[in-house]
Amino acid sequence: MPPKTIKPAQHLKPSGQMEEEGKVLASKKLAEPQSEDNAATNDDILRAVQSLREDCSKQFTDTMDAINGIKSDLLSQAQRMGAAEERISQAEEDVIALQHKVNKLEETTEFLRNKVQDLEDRGRRSNLRLLGLPEKMEGSNMCAFIENFLPTILRDEFGSPPVTERAHRVGQVNPNRPSTPRAIVIKFLNYQDREKALRAARKMKELRYEGQRISLFPDLSAETRQRQRQFDGVKAQLRGMGIRYGMLYPAHLIVTHAGQQHVFKTVAEADDFVRSVRTTA
Amino acid sequence: MPPKTIKPAQHLKPSGQMEEEGKVLASKKLAEPQSEDNAATNDDILRAVQSLREDCSKQFTDTMDAINGIKSDLLSQAQRMGAAEERISQAEEDVIALQHKVNKLEETTEFLRNKVQDLEDRGRRSNLRLLGLPEKMEGSNMCAFIENFLPTILRDEFGSPPVTERAHRVGQVNPNRPSTPRAIVIKFLNYQDREKALRAARKMKELRYEGQRISLFPDLSAETRQRQRQFDGVKAQLRGMGIRYGMLYPAHLIVTHAGQQHVFKTVAEADDFVRSVRTTA
Amino acid sequence: MPPKTIKPAQHLKPSGQMEEEGKVLASKKLAEPQSEDNAATNDDILRAVQSLREDCSKQFTDTMDAINGIKSDLLSQAQRMGAAEERISQAEEDVIALQHKVNKLEETTEFLRNKVQDLEDRGRRSNLRLLGLPEKMEGSNMCAFIENFLPTILRDEFGSPPVTERAHRVGQVNPNRPSTPRAIVIKFLNYQDREKALRAARKMKELRYEGQRISLFPDLSAETRQRQRQFDGVKAQLRGMGIRYGMLYPAHLIVTHAGQQHVFKTVAEADDFVRSVRTTA
Numbered sequence: 001m002p003p004k005t006i007k008p009a010q011h012l013k014p015s016g017q018m019e020e021e022g023k024v025l026a027s028k029k030l031a032e033p034q035s036e037d038n039a040a041t042n043d044d045i046l047r048a049v050q051s052l053r054e055d056c057s058k059q060f061t062d063t064m065d066a067i068n069g070i071k072s073d074l075l076s077q078a079q080r081m082g083a084a085e086e087r088i089s090q091a092e093e094d095v096i097a098l099q100h101k102v103n104k105l106e107e108t109t110e111f112l113r114n115k116v117q118d119l120e121d122r123g124r125r126s127n128l129r130l131l132g133l134p135e136k137m138e139g140s141n142m143c144a145f146i147e148n149f150l151p152t153i154l155r156d157e158f159g160s161p162p163v164t165e166r167a168h169r170v171g172q173v174n175p176n177r178p179s180t181p182r183a184i185v186i187k188f189l190n191y192q193d194r195e196k197a198l199r200a201a202r203k204m205k206e207l208r209y210e211g212q213r214i215s216l217f218p219d220l221s222a223e224t225r226q227r228q229r230q231f232d233g234v235k236a237q238l239r240g241m242g243i244r245y246g247m248l249y250p251a252h253l254i255v256t257h258a259g260q261q262h263v264f265k266t267v268a269e270a271d272d273f274v275r276s277v278r279t280t281a
Numbered sequence: 282m283p284p285k286t287i288k289p290a291q292h293l294k295p296s297g298q299m300e301e302e303g304k305v306l307a308s309k310k311l312a313e314p315q316s317e318d319n320a321a322t323n324d325d326i327l328r329a330v331q332s333l334r335e336d337c338s339k340q341f342t343d344t345m346d347a348i349n350g351i352k353s354d355l356l357s358q359a360q361r362m363g364a365a366e367e368r369i370s371q372a373e374e375d376v377i378a379l380q381h382k383v384n385k386l387e388e389t390t391e392f393l394r395n396k397v398q399d400l401e402d403r404g405r406r407s408n409l410r411l412l413g414l415p416e417k418m419e420g421s422n423m424c425a426f427i428e429n430f431l432p433t434i435l436r437d438e439f440g441s442p443p444v445t446e447r448a449h450r451v452g453q454v455n456p457n458r459p460s461t462p463r464a465i466v467i468k469f470l471n472y473q474d475r476e477k478a479l480r481a482a483r484k485m486k487e488l489r490y491e492g493q494r495i496s497l498f499p500d501l502s503a504e505t506r507q508r509q510r511q512f513d514g515v516k517a518q519l520r521g522m523g524i525r526y527g528m529l530y531p532a533h534l535i536v537t538h539a540g541q542q543h544v545f546k547t548v549a550e551a552d553d554f555v556r557s558v559r560t561t562a
Numbered sequence: 563m564p565p566k567t568i569k570p571a572q573h574l575k576p577s578g579q580m581e582e583e584g585k586v587l588a589s590k591k592l593a594e595p596q597s598e599d600n601a602a603t604n605d606d607i608l609r610a611v612q613s614l615r616e617d618c619s620k621q622f623t624d625t626m627d628a629i630n631g632i633k634s635d636l637l638s639q640a641q642r643m644g645a646a647e648e649r650i651s652q653a654e655e656d657v658i659a660l661q662h663k664v665n666k667l668e669e670t671t672e673f674l675r676n677k678v679q680d681l682e683d684r685g686r687r688s689n690l691r692l693l694g695l696p697e698k699m700e701g702s703n704m705c706a707f708i709e710n711f712l713p714t715i716l717r718d719e720f721g722s723p724p725v726t727e728r729a730h731r732v733g734q735v736n737p738n739r740p741s742t743p744r745a746i747v748i749k750f751l752n753y754q755d756r757e758k759a760l761r762a763a764r765k766m767k768e769l770r771y772e773g774q775r776i777s778l779f780p781d782l783s784a785e786t787r788q789r790q791r792q793f794d795g796v797k798a799q800l801r802g803m804g805i806r807y808g809m810l811y812p813a814h815l816i817v818t819h820a821g822q823q824h825v826f827k828t829v830a831e832a833d834d835f836v837r838s839v840r841t842t843a
Contacts (some may be wrong), residue, residue, distance in 0.1 A: 014596065021433055041323075041604075042323070046331065046607060047609055048327070049330055049607065049614060052334050052337070052614065053617075054328060055334075056618050058335050059337070062816070063344050063345075063348070063625050064625075066345075067628045067629065067632065070351055070632055071632065073355050074632065074635050077355065077359065077362065077639060078639065079357060081361055081639065081642055081643065084362065084365055084646055085371060086647055087369045087373065087643075088369060088646060088650060088653065091373055091653050092653055094376045095660065096378070098376065098379055098380065100668065101387065102664060105390060106667065107673060108394065109667060112390065112393050112394060113674060115397045115401070116397060116674055116677045116678060119400050120681065122404055122405075122820050123681065123685075163752070164756060165688075165752055165753040189751070189752055190444070191447055191468075192446060197465060199358055211595065250639065320746055326604060326608060326611065327605050329611050333611060333614065337618050338645070339620045344625050345628070348629065351629065351633065351636065352631055355636070358636065358643065360642055360646075362643065365643065365650060368650045371654075372654055372841065375657045379657065379661065379664055382664050382666060386664065386667050386668065386671060389671045393675060393678055396678045396682070397678060400678065402686065404685075407727075411578065471725070471748075471751055473705070475729060494581070
């Protein structure tokens with residue numbers, strides 16, 4: 001919509017003409033005496049007074065015209081203001097309606113974001129992240145390598161070798177630590193095999209392969225890993241205090257202390273707990 | 282943006298001074314006669330008239346000054362109004378642009394909500410909901426129990442036992458009906474096994490295990506189940522009328538009546554159908 | 563919120579009364595002479611002047627009253643304007659806040675749209691689209707047919723027959739080409755079988771079954787296929803120029819030319835490349 005054109009206020013014409021009349025009034029001398037003896041007769045004077053009265057009357061009329069013009073302007077400005085106020089009210093209503101809709105949209109997208117994150121994580125439930133295997137050790141067929149490798153390092157956990165659907169390196173080699181190999185993500189055909197591998201790794205505490213330390217983790221979406229990493233600081237403190245903890249999906253910290261389990265949904269809650277334990281210890 | 286400061290209207294100074302002049306004009310008597318006989322000469326009178334003329338002229342000038350000041354105020358108010366109207370126009374345009382964007386966002390989130398719901402349901406396509414199995418009957422290994430349990434109650438439907446990836450109780454025991462066991466959700470490795478189980482259950486009409494009635498359902502997202510439950514009332518009426526019906530994914534009611542199939546996407550449509558059948562019956 | 567009611571500007575009453583006074587001033591003749599000789603005495607004249615002075619004074623007072631009323635109006639209009647300007651400022655702030663939120667929402671929904679599309683495609687990673695198999699040739703059990711059909715046309719690629727979870731025709735027969743059969747979507751239990759089938763089909767270049775040409779493609783979401791189809795024109799040109807190309811997920815064109823690989827994320831980029839090759843050729 002183009003901006004409304006501004007109507008010039010009506011009746012606001014230059015008032016020069018009226019000022020002119022004012023000067024005429026001020027400078028006008030009494031009319032020349034009309035009697036022949038050159039002395040002002042009373043009739044002359046009365047005419048002068050009458051003329052002044054007429055001039056004043058004329059001025060008063062002009063003044064009133066100007067005032068009426070102004071009043072008319074004021075009235076139309078008041079109407080213009082009224083129209084503007086109605087537009088403002090309409091805009092305010094529209095803004096409020098938009099705010100409600102936007103709040104609703106924010107809730108919906110937050111809901112969808114959580115759903116999508118959950119779907120991403122569910123799609124990774126049969127996946128394992130394997131850290132520490134030197135680059136290239138897998139040869140040219142990662143799946144075949146993994147199906148053989150896991151039963152080897154996890155000993156007799158697998159009755160039959162696991163079936164992998166996919167397995168590949170992820171991310172890029174960190175240029176600052178070129179000897180740190182990239183993670184491997186393994187998708188098992190059956191979720192049970194992923195669980196077997198994680199259970200066996202927990203039981204064995206340390207996995208080694210040709211001198212390399214190997215670690216196994218569930219595979220989670222980038223968002224969930226990011227949320228879990230926020231607890232890294234408080235986890236380090238808990239380790240230092242000898243307190244047991246674990247992560248609950250998606251990113252809740254579960255702490256076992258003095259025979260009680262505590263679940264913290266935010267880092268702040270967990271920090272408070274650590275502080276309170278330190279204080280009472 | 283802070284609210285604009287309100288500029289005081291210009292020229293709106295107290296007009297006390299001008300009123301003062303008005304009173305002077307009213308009270309001023311004619312100048313003392315300047316001739317010695319104490320009678321007003323014509324020259325005295327003419328001077329008085331001239332003085333009045335000058336006073337009037339002065340008043341008129343003052344009035345015109347005031348009027349010009351007011352006109353100038355009106356002009357600047359008109360400009361101020363013009364500026365305000367332009368801001369309103371801009372805000373109106375912005376609001377319209379926002380409304381379009383918000384409408385688009387509402388469509389997009391609705392599209393995404395449906396997609397996400399569909400993805401959730403797809404992720405459950407190999408899942409079965411099993412109702413009626415008393416709590417704890419499964420022992421400590423739900424998967425092993427189910428792989429044995431299903432071929433038992435479904436007889437010879439499964440050539441080889443189904444492979445389950447996961448199986449667990451869901452939800453919480455209803456405190457008002459503590460003897461009603463929680464549902465069990467079973468994820469089969471292969472969708473075919475889920476279909477076999479549902480087909481067999483439909484064929485057998487009633488499943489019983491150690492005296493307990495067992496029911497099998499497809500596993501659907503909470504949203505889809507919620508949408509399907511809206512048809513519960515109309516389904517009860519159809520059952521009462523002996524009319525066959527079924528659910529189509531995600532939440533459409535399919536009714537077979539008088540040799541014709543009807544698909545209803547909303548409860549209202551289905552209600553209309555029930556009413557029309559009752560009327561013609 | 564209802565539109566504010568427009569307050570009538572104060573003091574803008576009809577000024578008829580004051581105009582009346584103006585006419586009185588203009589028409590009023592000098593008072594009748596009070597001396598008996600019917601000639602105006604100087605005292606008569608002075609009274610007339612004094613009367614005129616009083617009338618003028620009265621007029622001036624009336625004028626000033628009107629002007630003061632107007633000034634008061636102007637002041638209240640200025641205040642009203644100030645209030646309106648504050649409301650505009652508030653609305654402008656609200657609009658800016660909304661714009662930020664809406665921009666954020668647009669980013670979030672775009673992020674979610676990509677995530678959802680990716681999830682849809684991931685859910686189809688074990689799926690194959692098979693084109694060209696005449697309608698009805700599959701008989702009544704599509705899965706059983708496919709598990710037998712694929713090893714037959716792909717020769718010895720499959721050591722053991724693939725396990726299919728689902729297989730069905732998709733879409734509708736095109737009424738303009740009724741002899742073109744609908745596509746078949748096959749979901750393999752194991753992604754490896756999908757890959758085996760695609761690899762074997764690529765190796766064999768042309769697949770034929772009972773005289774029909776059969777093609778195999780990865781199964782992608784409608785959105786991704788739509789994005790890939792945008793490259794159809796440029797692909798046809800590349801084929802005409804004998805240049806090798808392929809699609810990278812989700813919809814990037816990879817072109818191998820003069821020993822170099824080029825990846826184009828948009829059709830425009832690919833068009834530019836084709837033009838530059840034509841120019842230099």
